[in-house]
Amino acid sequence: MPKIRNFSIIAHIDHGKSTLADRLIQTTGLVSEREFRDQILDTMDLERERGITIKSNTVTLPYVRPNGEEYALNLIDTPGHVDFSYEVSRALASCEGVLLLVDASQGVEAQTLANLYVAMEHDLTIIPVINKIDLPSADVERVKGEIENELALDADQAVLCSAKEGMGIQDVLEAIVERIPEPQGDLEAPLAALIFDAHYDSFRGAIIACRVFDGSVKAGDRIRFMSNGAVHKVEEVGVMRLKREPRKVLKAGEVGYIIAGIKTVSDVSIGDTITLDEDPVADPLPGFREVKPVVFSSIYPVSSDDYPSLAATLEKYKLNDAALVYQKDSSAALGQGFRCGFLGLLHLEIVQERLEREFDQSIIMTVPSVQYRFTLDTGETVTVENPQYYPDPVHIQSTEEPFIRASILCPERYMGTVMKLCTERRGQNPRFNVPIPGRVEIIFDMPLAEVIYDFYDRLKTVTQGYGSFDYEVTDYRPSDLVKVDFLVNGERVDALSIIVHRDRARAWAVQVCDRLKEEIPRHQFKIAIQGAIGTKIIARSTISAFRKDVTAKCYGGDITRKRKLLEKQKKGKKRMKMVGAVSIPQSAFVAVLKTDKE
Template sequence: MTPLDKIRNFSIIAHIDHGKSTLADRLIQTTGGLTAREMSAQVLDNMDIEKERGITIKAQTVRLEWKGYELNLMDTPGHVDFAYEVSRSLAACEGALLVVDAAQGVEAQTLANVYQSIEHDHEIVPVINKIDLPAAEPEMVRKEIEEVIGLDASRAVMTSAKSGIGIEEVLDAIVERIPPPKGDREAPLKAMLVDSWYDPYLGVVILIRVIDGVLRKGQEIQFMAAGTKHLVDRVGCMRPKMEILPELAAGEIGFITAQIKEVAQTRVGDTITDSKRPALEALPGFKEVQPVVFCGLFPVDANDFEKLRESISKLRLNDASFSFETESSAALGFGFRCGFLGLLHLEIIQERLTREYDLDLITTAPSVIYEIHMNHGAATIELHNPADMPDASRIDFIEEPWIEAVIYVPDEYLGSILKLCQDRRGIQKNLTYVGGRAQVTYELPLNEVVFDFYDRLKSISRGYASFDYHQIGHREGDLVKMNIMVNAEPVDALSMIVHRGTAEARGRGMCERLKDLIPRHLFKIPIQAAIGGKVIARETIAAMRKDVTAKCYGGDISRKKKLLDKQKEGKKRMREYGSVSIPQEAFIAALRMGDDT
């Protein structure tokens, strides 16, 4: 049993791609957690997507030994979609390493997580990474940390995680500056559930931080928020390989397994206690994770529906924050309506389904949760799918979710960024300068952001802008459902909820795109965007024509007219009874390009 004053629990805070996982690798290597032969790049990122994109999706923990101290490192996700998971990981620690890229400086996500860390009363150790890059300006970054965040950076540790410079200094700083955990080993068991994942052999593996008491194998535990009881069959820690331990005591971080079959039963932030001698109250800060963005996932080949159901169920085993239910569409057949924490989460799930389960998918345009207030004091409805929108005459008003976004951008791109936010119905709240960069705070409707706002932001600023947001509640908006009709038939998969002010431009853009994507038929095809009964945009695909007068030569003009009239009748009849087959590629392209007006 390690004495409390010899334990240090810390996490690493950084923006995406500032070298967090590389620094974790070096710390593991320096403390002898893995031999050189077992070492691989980004040890703690065990998904292919994590390694390729340089992002962390699941929190990981590793126990290191350094000069007689036990160091527990929490590798947290760096993206805004996983903000709640980050807050729980930070709550399990007493300190944090703030990693800032010496070439890029402080970015939006760094700030968001640092402020969370400060709220948890953490001791923060600034680490300036990548000092060996030609573009590195460590002194400027040191100043920026002091000006922007207000932390004393005079003792910031200078490192290059890739080259292994300054790693021992980082370990010494952790031991010296981060306080040991507090906790009473004699008190009733109280542990925080930090994260969990599914292992095909062990069931659900639960990552925990013991606050008070001791947790042993064979103990019956209770989840206070979920109310379920389980028998612990394995207790251990990650080094980063699993190591079985006899017990985990107050102040320690490790894992347990208890023959739990579904990750959904283990909610992040829940309090674990002893069922025979329970704690009096749960740990603060627990909340249910709610999906924010919804979209439909349909298999390109209708025969893959069962395979998709199976694949989604398997993914759900590992990711409780992702929800799904079946839905059917006249145009796309059977599929699932899925809920995600944000756009990155949506992209990751989609990519994992495509890669790990070999599925070709069509994703409908992402939408958010709207609150629809019905007439005459009737109930309020939550709308996830634009196709389910009730009749406009029954609606009193609609509320949509809004976010507060903080954007950091170099001065030369500021004008374009302000225009982008203005075009997306943004309300500017603040504009300040931090060194050579502007910090803009905007309030924006979430449905304007979920399409391609992030991509546009990156392309306008050549990748230099960083963006962080949090939700600030629902507000009333002049929103309407826009239907897309092909040959007078509404295509439900393309319907979307838009603001009345931008509906015409969005409708025109969609019609123009579909005109290029749908192949010509033997009859004329009108493509229309409509709000209720009013058509707001139209494009027409011309018919493929056969020259019926080719065989008619000489004689009176009435002979040609007769043949053309006969053809016209046939075309008219065809338009009435003919069905337009929209190829799957057209759907994919139309939905992918979503919104570029």
């Protein structure tokens, strides 16, 4: 154990975590120059395209100090986006220390602070690292000042490096060995290991990534999951060195993987404690918090025949993404599907793309919503996240929606545009902090529903990419909410219904009607698309009919003959409109999802 160090890298998104991990892997000689590629720990195509880390990965680095001592450094990589903070909490529960990465030009940002607090909760050793010192815009002294003032850490202890250029990497490795404490654990005690990640392999079943706190585990042992009591026989244990390397035994203090032929995906719950079946530990390990979804959307297969396939896919996906919560759902327009809970809009996008790419599923997602509370005249309080279950307005006494405390850090020159954006989104009670000259922190209380669509994109636009945003859900507050239904040719399409604030209802309805008009093809008859609150129509678009009036047989003669024939055809079209069904293409549901409310 004295030769093991377990650490993680935490930072705001785009401060260079993946690049630093790349350099550490190269410097310790884990991978040859020929096999190396950028973002080597980001294994998904999606991560490479977007330049973000979605899944936390683990790698054991063999480090030899200048004096010849050999160490095993277990790096647990973490995502940086606010939506994936649950990944960070899991990874940090398995570490003794963290590298807190700060961009030398951007400075301390919202997620830097949020991740720091999580690390402090776990009582970890924190090493500040100032990255990107080679940039022309780097201002190391200013960033040191921010580390002192905002993070209350000793800036003199900060390690300077440039992960891209490979400067200062040796200093970072030395700091890990010297400052991060060795893991504590009892080899003789019963086995206690924390599952912090898992992924599904179609040949080996579920592969568990875990940190062993006490005892040891080897092939042939019978292990038990403490949350559900399931027992499995271990087939293989080992460490991750980009590829799986089998070992005879995993001991206290080590981070590695366990393969135990786990066929049913639902057996593994992330954050669970593994112990030996013959000699179990008394209590499960602490340090794991439950994930609370904040954004809800329904997923339906494009073809109803694909429903069993989608159900199996979601079960497999759930293992790779512990934060996804789902239950069965059905819709008159779209058939059988699932109601899913997500951590935020980026999480929703990632889930959608991964289901389509990795599992080859064709899916439709409904408009995202949040959980609303309704107090009925009977005194009962109901929680609704699906507009289909909106209570009868006659019985509603009061309505409440979730509010967040949004913290936005941006340069002072963008303060006016950020204030305007927040007040447009019903922001209340603004507060200001000036952490350092030139930068301002704006804190707003805002409804979560106003943030889940495109707030982050809009913020990046108005601040030219310099604004950073973090939020926490605070409480429920009274609000005037209504349900907007959409009717196509008089038929209500339940999958398009939304719950919105009354002031925004008309703007929403007009946008959706216009989008549907663009997406629904023309028919032989006129189609009315209407947005309605109850029976009151608040928006309308009309798709004009194909003009297929047949007047070829009216050659010569009086105009009245032609008019008579057109009247006859008009009656036929009217009858067709009454019995004709409007086919709504799948693209229409997607178009509504991408509605730009600006």
